[in-house]
Structure formats: C-alpha cells, structure tokens
Amino acid sequence: MTPGLWYLVGVLAIAFTITLALRAVPFAILKPLRESRVVRALSLWMPVGILAILAAATFRTTIAEHADYLVPAIIAAGVTVAAHLLFGRHTLLSVGLGTATFVILVNLVW
Amino acid sequence: MHEQDQSATGTRLGEVRAGFAASLSAGLGVFPLGIAFGLLVVQSGLPLWVGPALSVAGYAGSLELLLVGLMSSATPLATIALTTLLVNFRHVFYAFSFPLHVVRNPVARAYSVYALTDEAYAITAANPRGWSAWRLVSLQVFLQSYWIGGGLVGLALGSVIPGEIEGLEFALCALFITLTLDAARTRAQVPSLLLAGLSFAVALLVAPGQALFVAMVVFLALLAIRFAFGRRTGELA
Numbered sequence: 328m329t330p331g332l333w334y335l336v337g338v339l340a341i342a343f344t345i346t347l348a349l350r351a352v353p354f355a356i357l358k359p360l361r362e363s364r365v366v367r368a369l370s371l372w373m374p375v376g377i378l379a380i381l382a383a384a385t386f387r388t389t390i391a392e393h394a395d396y397l398v399p400a401i402i403a404a405g406v407t408v409a410a411h412l413l414f415g416r417h418t419l420l421s422v423g424l425g426t427a428t429f430v431i432l433v434n435l436v437w
Numbered sequence: 438m439h440e441q442d443q444s445a446t447g448t449r450l451g452e453v454r455a456g457f458a459a460s461l462s463a464g465l466g467v468f469p470l471g472i473a474f475g476l477l478v479v480q481s482g483l484p485l486w487v488g489p490a491l492s493v494a495g496y497a498g499s500l501e502l503l504l505v506g507l508m509s510s511a512t513p514l515a516t517i518a519l520t521t522l523l524v525n526f527r528h529v530f531y532a533f534s535f536p537l538h539v540v541r542n543p544v545a546r547a548y549s550v551y552a553l554t555d556e557a558y559a560i561t562a563a564n565p566r567g568w569s570a571w572r573l574v575s576l577q578v579f580l581q582s583y584w585i586g587g588g589l590v591g592l593a594l595g596s597v598i599p600g601e602i603e604g605l606e607f608a609l610c611a612l613f614i615t616l617t618l619d620a621a622r623t624r625a626q627v628p629s630l631l632l633a634g635l636s637f638a639v640a641l642l643v644a645p646g647q648a649l650f651v652a653m654v655v656f657l658a659l660l661a662i663r664f665a666f667g668r669r670t671g672e673l674a
Contacts, residue, residue, distance in 0.1 A: 330511045335487060337514050342495025342504060345521040346528070350553045353532035368664050369657075370534040374562030375620040376633030376656050377530065381555060382613035383637045384649040389607055400607065407611040411618050418462035418615045425611035426465070430604040 403429035456575030466608035468587040475591015481509035531558040536568040552577040563619040
C-alpha cells in the first residue's frame with residue numbers, strides 16, 4: 328500500500344525537527360561551558376573513541392545480514408589498516424583498497 | 438586528506454579546494470551508500486520524490502535508510518519520532534569538538550549545524566586543526582551533494598536495472614577505520630580507545646538492537662569516571 332501525502336510530509340517534518348534539534352541544542356548548552364575543564368577533557372578524549380565505535384558499528388552492520396561475510400570483512404579491515412599504515416596514510420587509497428578487497432571477496436570468492 | 442594542512446593558503450578558493458580534498462575519501466563511502474539508498478526507495482514502492490526529500494529534511498544516512506522501511510509499512514508517526522530520537526541521539530556528543538566556532542556567518546553557521554553528520558564530524562575529529570569557515574562549510578556541502586547525487590543515481594538505476602553491486606557499503610567501515618587510525622597517533626589516545634572497545638562490547642551484550650547509541654552513552658560515562666578519577670589523583674589539576 329502507498330501511504331498518503333500528509334503521512335509522508337509528517338515523517339519529513341518529524342525527521343527534520345528532531346535531527347536538527349539534536350545537532351543544535353548541545354552547541355547552545357556547551358557555549359558557556361567551553362572553558363570548563365570537563366568539556367576540554369572530553370573534547371580531547373572523545374573523538375578517537377567515537378570514531379572507533381563508529382568503525383565497530385559499521386563493521387557489525389556489514390556482517391549483520393550475512394554472517395558468512397565475517398571472514399571477508401576481517402580480511403578487508405586488515406587490508407585497510409595495512410594500506411593506511413604502510414602507504415603513508417592516504418585515506419582515499421586505503422578506503423579504496425579495503426573496499427575493493429571486500430567487494431571482490433564477497434562477489435567472486437564467498 | 439592529510440595534505441590539507443599544507444594547502445591552507447587562506448584564500449577562499451584554496452579553502453574550498455581543501456574542503457573538497459577532505460571530502461573525497463568520505464565521498465567514496467557516502468556516494469555508494471547514497472546509491473543503495475536510492476535503490477531502496479525504488480524497491481519500497483514509495484513515491485520517488487521521497488528519496489531526495491528525505492536527504493534534505495532528515496539529512497542523516499543511517500536514519501534515512503531506516504525511515505524508508507518504516508514509511509513503506511506506514512509505521513505510526515510517534516514510533517517514527519522515537520526512532521529518529523534514538524538513532525540520531527549520538528549527534529549531541531559531536532558538539533564537544535566540532536569546530537563550529539570558526540563559522541561566523543549566521544546562515545553558514547545554521548547550515549553547518551544542520552549538516553553535522555557522522556562523516557563531517559569524523560573528518561574534523563581526525564584532523565582537528567586548520568579549519569576555516571569556507572573549508573568546513575564546503576566540506577559539508579560536498580558531502581551532502583555526494584549523498585543526494587548518489588541517491589538520485591540509485592533512483593535512476595533502480596528504475597532501469599535490477600540488482601546491485603554487493604559489498605560497496607564496506608567503504609563506510611573502511612573510512613571510519615582509517616579515521617580512527619588518524620586520530621590515534623599518540624600513546625595518550627590509547628586509554629580512550631580501550632574504553633571505547635569496552636563500551637561497544639558492553640553495548641553488544643546489553644542492547645544489541647541499539648548498540649551504537651548505548652556504546653556512546655557507556656563511553657561517555659566511562660570518560661566521566663576517568664575525569665573524576667584523574668582529578669582526584671591530581672593528574673588533571
């Protein structure tokens with residue numbers, strides 16, 4: 328069945344309002360706190376951990392629907408890390424090699 | 438991406454170029470995912486305009502993929518609202534270190550907040566220095582155009598051919614892996630990495646359905662404990 332126009336517009340309005348509020352409100356709250364020691368410590372400590380969590384979460388999404396993709400995903404992640412550390416941290420190259428490895432493995436080997 | 442520190446010429450064109458250069462590697466993940474999103478919209482049977490409309494109104498990749506499924510099954514609006522809140526709640530943490538303070542123009546500032554996606558945050562988190570208003574906003578404009586462009590290509594492809602290239606979505610994971618490596622260059626970052634790993638493991642055990650969100654909450658809680666502990670031992674005084 329096809330949902331009505333007003334339902335679709337309602338979803339768009341909700342997604343817009345909530346997403347924008349989640350992104351904007353913390354800036355307003357943090358502004359007076361920018362000099363505080365807690366906020367400074369968190370802004371130093373948080374990025375690397377959040378990035379690692381995002382990496383782990385997207386890795387999990389990759390294998391969530393196909394459990395047999397675990398081995399290709401581990402190999403491709405290994406290729407990504409190796410390429411990044413050995414070939415001078417060229418992100419485009421590392422991401423390209425890692426992704427190509429995964430695409431080739433799941434399409435041609437697994 | 439790491440050429441950007443040297444190419445900071447200060448001119449507007451130079452800054453836009455640096456923003457473009459910083460956007461490229463993320464684009465490799467964002468564009469194919471946009472195609473996947475466009476294909477999903479075609480398959481869902483929703484009107485095709487919903488694709489680009491979602492990418493403008495609720496600009497957040499993973500949420501959009503989720504919403505397409507929820508909309509096609511006419512999920513109640515209250516559930517849509519709660520899902521949006523939970524899935525995107527992690528964005529509240531990004532204000533801690535996103536360099537919004539370099540953007541002075543109110544319109545550009547509003548756009549920069551509106552377009553604060555995982556990828557935009559991740560790129561600034563991995564390269565914290567050297568951001569100017571033009572560089573930051575052009576980075577975000579390029580990222581959004583990859584996403585919308587990919588979505589349109591997906592709509593076109595989905596209307597013409599069946600099937601897709603399996604496995605392209607790994608680009609997003611590979612991107613976050615390289616950004617993590619870039620952010621973790623000194624030994625001082627090791628405790629944060631270990632706490633993040635612990636948080637994700639806890640989240641997988643406690644709430645596998647909301648692992649991303651729960652992992653971030655647990656991680657923040659552990660950092661708060663670390664701060665309290667550090668202050669008591671005089672490390673941060």
